[in-house]
Amino acid sequence: MKKLRLSVKHILVVSFFVALSSCSEKGPMALFKKMSPHDAYAQRLKDAGLDRSAMGNAWLQKSETSVTNALNIDVPYKETGYFSAEKIPAAALRFNAQRGQKLHISLSKKPTQNFAIYMDLLEERNSSDRKLVASADTIGLLLDYEIKTTGKYILRLHPELLSSGEYTVSITSGPSLSFPVSAMGKPSIGSFWGDGRDNGGRKHEGIDIFAPKLTPAVAAAEGTVTNVTENKLGGLVVFMHPNNRDYSLYYAHLDKQLVQNGQNVRIGDTIGLVGNTGNARTTPSHLHFGIYTNGGAINPLPFVDRAVKNPKPISAKLNLLDATARTINTNTRLYVQPDEKAMVRTTLPISTVIQIEAATDDWYKVSLPDGTQGYIYSKNVIPANTLRKANVKTTQPLLDLPDTLNGARITTLASGQAINIKGSFKNYFLITDKNDNTGWMEAERK
Template sequence: MQNVSDVITKPSARAVLERDFKSNDSLFRRYELEYQNAKANQLQLDLPSVVYSKSDSLDFKILAYTVDLQRGERFKIASNIPNDSLQLAIDLFSITNDSIIETKAIESNSPELNRLEFEVTKTGSYKIVILPNRRHSTDFGLNLFTEPTLVFPVSGKDNKAIQSFWGATRGGGSRLHQGIDIFAKRGTPVVAATNGFISNTGNRGLGGKQVWLRDGIFGQSLYYAHLDSIAVSGGKRVKVGDTLGFVGNTGNAKTTSPHLHFGIYTSGGAVDPLPFVKLNNPIDFENVLLSKTGETRLLKNELRIGASVKHTKLQDLKPKSQVEILGKTNRWFHLQVNDSLQGFMHESLVKEVE
C-alpha cells in the first residue's frame, strides 16, 4: 500500500527517511532539533566544491551549507555513492533578503536518486541540507557545482574569449554595458544558445547588424549584435547550435576588434548574461576516508565559516580541543565543536583520531 501511495504522492527522499523514526517521539524530536540546528548554521560553501563525509549509524550527521547562486545557472549536486548503498536526502531552501531561511524546500531529491538539479531564476543565497540514512556508516562524497543553462553563443570559443563584462562603463560614463563581449575572428559563426524563434533581425543603431532570438521556455530575448552578416530571417524557428550569423564589428563597434555583443532581455529589463553561458568544470572525486573525531594541533586554531582564509573567523580553539569531523572539502575539515558551533578548519590544524 505504501508503494502504491508513493507512486501517486511522489514523496521526497527526506520524507521517506523520516518514516524510519517518526513513530519514535524522542528520536524524532532529536532529529528535528539536529536538522534545524544544521539548517541554521553559518557555514558557506564556495562552488564548485567536493564535500566528503561519513554517515553515522549511531546518530544523525547532517550537512548544511549556504551557497550563492546566480540567475541563469543550473545548480547540481551529485554523489559518488548509489542510493541502494546509502540513501541521501537533499533539500534546497531559498533565503529571503532579510536572511530568513524558508520553511519549505524549493527543490528536493527523490528516493531513487542521490542527486539534485535546480535551475536558478533568482540571484541570491540558498541553503542546501543533506541528511544521510542513519542505518549505515559509510563514506561518501558530494560534488556541488553549477553549469550554464544556455550554450556558449560563439562557435569554438569559451570563457577566455569574454573580454568585456556586464556593468562596464560606456559612452564616457553615460551608460553601462548591458551584456558581454565575446571576441573572435571575423566570420566566426554565432549560434543559437537555446531553441526558439527569430523575433527580429536588422542593421540599425548601436548594435549594427543584429539578431533577436526569443526563448520560448522562459520568454526571454537573446540579443546578438555587431554581426558581420546575418544568416537567418525573422520568424524562423531555430535549434540549439544553429548558425544565426557571423562575428563582425558593425554599428558602434567599427573601431574595435570583431566581437559578439551578447545580451539577454526579460520582461523586467536586461540581465547579466554571463551566468547563462559561463562554462564551469566540476571537481573530480578522490578517495577520501574520514575519521569521526579529531583534536586541534597548535596553540592557535582558527575556525572559519568557509573553507578558505578569506572567510570570516568564528573563533580560535585551544590546543588539543576535541572536535567531531562532519566532513572535508579540499584541505579543510568541517567540524562540530559543541552542540551548536560548526565551522571549517584547515587540515594542518587538525589531527584525526581513530
C-alpha cells in the same frame, strides 16, 4: 559527545515501516507523489507515529536545525563525510549562485545499498524564508538546476533513520546556455556587463565576444527567432526566445542575418555572421550578446561563461571521519568556511576535543562538544587517544556532555579511580575509565 540510544523496538518499527512504505506504489503512499522524497519520508514517519518517539522527533528536528546552521562554502566544492545512524545526522552547505548558472551536484555513497540519503536544494530568501527548488533521493544521485534568482542557496543532505555510511558530494557550476559564437573563430570575451560607454553616459548591457569577421554567431539554446531587424546602436540584430525561458537573447553588430522571424532554431544553428555594424564600425568585429527580461537587461555572462572550475581534491586523511579528535597546537583557529581568509569563529586551546564530520581539500569540517561547527586545518588535529593517565581526586559523575546542568550521568567515578584523559573542552576532561566508559568529568582543582 552526546549520543541518542536506539531501542530495539524503535529499530524494528522503523525498519519494517520504511521498508514497507518505500516499496509501495499504491494506497496511502500515492498521496505523496508530489512531495519531495525527503518530505514524503518525513510524512511516512509521522503517519507511523514515530514523530512522537525520541528518535523520530530528533530526525524531524534535524531537518530544520541543519538548514538554520548551514556552513558557508564557495563553489566549486567537494567533501567526503560520514553519517552515523546513532547521531541522527545531516549536513547543510550554504553558497552564492548567480542567475544563469547551472548547478551540477553529484553524490556517491558507501555502502551503495541500505544507505539512503536525500538531497534538497533550497533558495534562501532570508533567515526565515527558504524555498525548496530541487530535490533527489538516494536513487537519483545527480541533481542539475538552473539558477533563476541570484542569491544564497543551501544544499541539505539528510540520511534516513538507521542509515550509516560514507558519502562524497561535489558541487560545480557552469553555463546554462551554449556559447553564442562558433569555436572555429576562437572567440574571446573582451568587454563585460557594466563597462562604461559614451564617456560614462551609459553602461554596457551585455558582453562583447570578439572573433574574426564572418565567424558564425550561433543559437545558444533551442527556441524561436522573434525579430530580425536593424537599429542605430546594434546595427544588424536578431532577437530569439529560448524555449521554456522567461527571457530573450539579443545578437548585435552582425555582418549578415541568416534567420527569419518565426524560425525555430536548435543549439548551434547559425543566427548570423559576426561583424561590426551599428555603432561598432570603428571597432574590431565582435558579437554584442545580451539577455533581456520583462524587467530589462541582465548580465549574460553567467549564462555562457565557459570558465568552469573543478573542486580541489581532498587531501585530508579520511581515516578520521566520524572520529573524536583533539587539537595539537595552541590557538588553533576554527573558521566559518574552509578558507584561511575567512572569518575566524573561535580560537581553540591545545588538546580541545572535536568531532570530525567531513573532509574537504586539506580541511576538516568539525563540531565542538557544544555544537559549534566550522572548519579546521587537518594538520592541526590528531585522534583523541590517551593524552595522559590520572586518578580521580573526589567522587563525581561521568557525564555524556561537558555540562553539569544538562549532561546525563553515565556512571559515578570513585575517588582514587584510575582514568585516561583524552582531551578537554572548557572546564571538562574527556576521559575513559577502567570499564571503558567514555564521557566528561569536571576538571578538579589542584
